[in-house]
Amino acid sequence: MNEAPLGLLFSILVALIFLSGFFSSSETGMMTLNRYRLKHLQKQHHRGAIRAGKLLARPDRLIGLILIGNNLVNIFASAIATIIAIRLWGDAGVYIATGFLTLVILIFSEITPKTVAALHPEKIAFPSSLILLPLMKIMYPLVALVNVITNGLLRLLGFDPEKQNDAHVSAEELRTIVTDAGKLIPARHRELLLNILDLEHVSVDDIMVPRNEVYGIDLDDSDEEILLKIQSSAHTRLPVWRDDINNILGVLHMRNISRVIAREGLDRAALEREMEKPYFIPETTPLHTQLLNFQKKKSPLAVVVDEYGEVMGVVALEDILEEIVGEFTSNMAEMTESIFLQRDGSYIIDGTTNIRDINKSLHWDLPTDGPKTLSGLMLEHLESFPDAYAGLTIGNYRLEILALEGNVVQSARAQLAG
Numbered sequence: 001m002n003e004a005p006l007g008l009l010f011s012i013l014v015a016l017i018f019l020s021g022f023f024s025s026s027e028t029g030m031m032t033l034n035r036y037r038l039k040h041l042q043k044q045h046h047r048g049a050i051r052a053g054k055l056l057a058r059p060d061r062l063i064g065l066i067l068i069g070n071n072l073v074n075i076f077a078s079a080i081a082t083i084i085a086i087r088l089w090g091d092a093g094v095y096i097a098t099g100f101l102t103l104v105i106l107i108f109s110e111i112t113p114k115t116v117a118a119l120h121p122e123k124i125a126f127p128s129s130l131i132l133l134p135l136m137k138i139m140y141p142l143v144a145l146v147n148v149i150t151n152g153l154l155r156l157l158g159f160d161p162e163k164q165n166d167a168h169v170s171a172e173e174l175r176t177i178v179t180d181a182g183k184l185i186p187a188r189h190r191e192l193l194l195n196i197l198d199l200e201h202v203s204v205d206d207i208m209v210p211r212n213e214v215y216g217i218d219l220d221d222s223d224e225e226i227l228l229k230i231q232s233s234a235h236t237r238l239p240v241w242r243d244d245i246n247n248i249l250g251v252l253h254m255r256n257i258s259r260v261i262a263r264e265g266l267d268r269a270a271l272e273r274e275m276e277k278p279y280f281i282p283e284t285t286p287l288h289t290q291l292l293n294f295q296k297k298k299s300p301l302a303v304v305v306d307e308y309g310e311v312m313g314v315v316a317l318e319d320i321l322e323e324i325v326g327e328f329t330s331n332m333a334e335m336t337e338s339i340f341l342q343r344d345g346s347y348i349i350d351g352t353t354n355i356r357d358i359n360k361s362l363h364w365d366l367p368t369d370g371p372k373t374l375s376g377l378m379l380e381h382l383e384s385f386p387d388a389y390a391g392l393t394i395g396n397y398r399l400e401i402l403a404l405e406g407n408v409v410q411s412a413r414a415q416l417a418g
Contacts, residue, residue, distance in 0.1 A: 009083060012080055013077055013080045013081055016074075016076055016077035016080065017077060017104060017108055017109055019069075020073045020077065020105060020110075021108055021110075021113040022113070022128070023069045023073065024070060024109055024113045024117075025124050025128070026128040026132060027066045027067075027070075027117075028114040028117035028121070028124070029118075029120075029124030029125035029128060030052065030056060030062060030121075030128070030132075031059075032117065032118055033121045033122065035056075038052060038053060038056075048126025048127070048129060049126065051130065052125050052129045054129075055129060055132055055133060055136065060150075060151070061143050061144075062132070062136075064147050065135060065136050066132070068142060068143065068146060069135070074109075077101065081101040082094060082097045082098075084097070085097035085100070171197050175194060178190055192324060195323060196324055199286065199320070199324070200287070200288045202286070203283065203284050203285060203287065204282075204283060204284075204287065204315045205283040205284065205304060205312060205313075206356055207323060207354070207356070208304045208312065208314060208319070209315070209319075210352070211245050211312060211313045213313075213352070214239060214245060215233065216239035216240060217229055217238055217239075217240045217271075218241055219240060219241070219242045219271075219272075220243050223266045227266060230254075230257055230261070233254065237316075238257075239252075239278070239303065239314060240272075240275055248311060249278070250275030250276055250278050251275060251278055252271060252275050253274075253276070257271065257274070276299070278303050279299045279303065280303050280304075280305050281293070281303070281304055281305070282304075282305065282306075282307075283306050290302070290315070300318070301315075302315050302316075338350040339358065339361055345415060345416075346415035347362065349374055349412055349413075349414050351403075351408060351409035351410050351411055351412055352373050352408070353373065353374050354372055355372060355373065355374060356368055356372075358374065365395065365396070366394065366395070366397060367395070374399075374412060375409035377394065378392065378399055378409055378412060385407050386401065386404065396416055396417050397415070397416060397417055398414070398416070398417040399412050399413070399414050400412060400414075
């Protein structure tokens, strides 16, 4: 080697620097591949993705192969550079070669190729796998020997080299992925996906129709009142009770009501025969669980009860679907009628309005981990039933009672606290 022409030595040195850059970029490219996109491409039978997947199945062996190759190349390059420098500058060439080669390797074999690979991992990793995969087979004995030694050292240090990181993502991690997807997922689709992820954080008592607003049939009412309720109903199914909503007897489908009335007139006994058995659920049931329960039960309406069995309200399949796709047209008017924008920028809000609906409509962040309505939230923070109109501040919001009837806030003014 000492007698080889300088031109040949320079050519070998350039080739070694190029190989060093190849190993460096391959390492970064392989390790920064998006694992979920890689799985998707593998399902699409992408050859490069399949090869990369085989290499990444054992990352310890892949890293061992790349580092062995990189170190061998760098050591050989150092020896060649030293020979060239000594022949050009004598003993001082050793120091010149050390400084020069360090700078060259740093720029051309480390920083530049690794940066390119980090920016375009697929363009680097997939072509690199054409070389790395057969190289792994050739150098497997050496790679295996190095892995045995390093894995032994890892075990002595308390690490398990066989244990790989969990490739699954949590709901919060998936939320971040969806949020950061940008133009890859249309905004409307992102919203739907995020709403689905939110279902597990919301229970049925957050979206149910409270008992005082439940539209149904009281069998103790007069015939005229019952017929008026049936004729005025905008619902497909109506809960039926006697005397008190806690005594729910069943649920009537409007189709069955029409059939009974057409055949026999308003016959309470006939109505009771046509009723479906009421479906009771706990108020703490998460929405994603209840969505599956509706599917299993084939019943789109449930009666929500508390821990003592008292009826708290009703929830329908439609209510859960609205949490995913947004309010349906029939309910948008109700939302508009409960929140009124004022000229000064404040809002007049009905006290019975659900806090989550307020947050959605106004993009606010009122607390939702306690009372479900604005009235309940204000009274909880006041810690008493006020004798007169009162104002309070909750977080960044200023609330003022405008109308109080009994123990319920009928309306309130709300605005951002100045």
